[in-house]
Amino acid sequence: MAYIFLDESGHLYTQIIGEILEMYTPTTDLDFRVFCDQRHLKGITRAQFKEMLRTRLLPLLPKGAILQIEMIDSTTNANIQIADWITGALAKYLEKQKWGEEYYSILKNNIIGEGKELFKDYWVEAKTNKKLESK
Numbered sequence: 001m002a003y004i005f006l007d008e009s010g011h012l013y014t015q016i017i018g019e020i021l022e023m024y025t026p027t028t029d030l031d032f033r034v035f036c037d038q039r040h041l042k043g044i045t046r047a048q049f050k051e052m053l054r055t056r057l058l059p060l061l062p063k064g065a066i067l068q069i070e071m072i073d074s075t076t077n078a079n080i081q082i083a084d085w086i087t088g089a090l091a092k093y094l095e096k097q098k099w100g101e102e103y104y105s106i107l108k109n110n111i112i113g114e115g116k117e118l119f120k121d122y123w124v125e126a127k128t129n130k131k132l133e134s135k
Contacts, residue, residue, distance in 0.1 A: 008043025018056045025060040031068075032061055037080050038071040046071055 021034060034053065041049050050069045057067055074080040089103035 010041030010044040030065045033068040038073045
């Protein structure tokens with residue numbers, strides 16, 4: 001059972017990253033490297049973030065595997081910056097902001113494979129609950 005501390009966004013971020021990374025296990029690769037955007041983690045330190053992920057992932061990796069977790073500044077790393085652009089474009093689409101449809105149409109034909117949709121029904125349920133509360 002996972003515990004999420006909603007008042008501390010660092011714990012929520014760590015939980016979500018952990019769930020996403022678990023999608024890549026099991027694996028036979030002996031190198032498992034994680035690179036994510038350097039960010040302020042409310043409620044935990046970067047060292048705690050790395051240790052929480054390490055504790056979660058190591059049991060899922062082959063014996064002797066190398067697990068590397070690095071937080072990198074997106075302004076100095078092109079790969080992280082590209083990931084930021086993609087997630088920003090998807091956020092614009094999901095939030096129905098200007099250019100969201102255009103960004104999505106470009107991305108949808110370039111994303112390969114299926115993924116896990118986190119909080120799949122959140123917005124539908126939130127809208128339904130809001131309607132019920134207003135009655």
